[in-house]
Amino acid sequence: MTILIFGVALWWGAHLFKRLAPEARAAMGDKGKGLMAVLLLASIVLMVVGYRGADVTVLWTAPAFFTHINNLLVLLAFYLFAADGLKARAAISMPNPQLTGFKSWALAHLLVNGDVASVILFGGLLAWAVVEVIVLKRAGVRPAQRPWGGVRAEGIALVATVVLVGVVGWIHNWLGYWPFG
Numbered sequence: 001m002t003i004l005i006f007g008v009a010l011w012w013g014a015h016l017f018k019r020l021a022p023e024a025r026a027a028m029g030d031k032g033k034g035l036m037a038v039l040l041l042a043s044i045v046l047m048v049v050g051y052r053g054a055d056v057t058v059l060w061t062a063p064a065f066f067t068h069i070n071n072l073l074v075l076l077a078f079y080l081f082a083a084d085g086l087k088a089r090a091a092i093s094m095p096n097p098q099l100t101g102f103k104s105w106a107l108a109h110l111l112v113n114g115d116v117a118s119v120i121l122f123g124g125l126l127a128w129a130v131v132e133v134i135v136l137k138r139a140g141v142r143p144a145q146r147p148w149g150g151v152r153a154e155g156i157a158l159v160a161t162v163v164l165v166g167v168v169g170w171i172h173n174w175l176g177y178w179p180f181g
Contacts, residue, residue, distance in 0.1 A: 004050025004117060008124035010043035015128065019135045047121060054117035066111045067181035071165075073108030077101035078164045082157040087149030095143055096133055103129045 014036050018025045025032055080101030083091035091097040106126035113122065172179040 001050065001054050001117065001120070003046050004054055004120055005124075007043045007046025007048075007050050008121060008128075010039060010046060011125065012128050012131075014039040014043060015132060016135060019139055051117050051121050054115075054120075057116040058114055059116060059119065060114035062112045062114055064181065067179070070108040070112045071180065073104045073111075074168075075161060075165055077105035077108065078168075079157060079161040080104070082160040082164070083153075086153040086157045086160075087146050088154050088157040089148060092146050092148055096136065099129050099133050 017036070028035065078101070080091060080097040082088070084097040084101075085091075094100060103126055106122045106129060109118065109122040110126065113119075169179050
């Protein structure tokens, strides 16, 4: 469990470093981007290893229909990521579409995973995303206004979302977790 907690903490620290210590981050220059990328990759590895190795202590058992709510929230999360990159209408109309998608993804996983390790992992990441939005607002960071990507962008975002959900579902199945109820 310690590895999992350290991974979540490293994720928080690497993401918030730029906002909480802007002078130190600026002093690192472009080399800092590489270091942050390595730290984030290390945090993901630690979270995966820690989560897979954690003892299962069940806090609650989700009703079966939560799987469908989970899948809808994950679909929304993936759509917001795709829409943001393609400048689809939904993404250009909200301030932080990727963080909103990330919160949707984390909440979805909390709904269907009622064990301690899941609460630490998905709850910790959900809390990070909430704090990140607050920190960005307090820092006065506003997303740049972007033009709409057009009907083509909307279509590509929808197709990319469905394909990504299928691929991630296949990976979950390969890892031993059937995600579709």
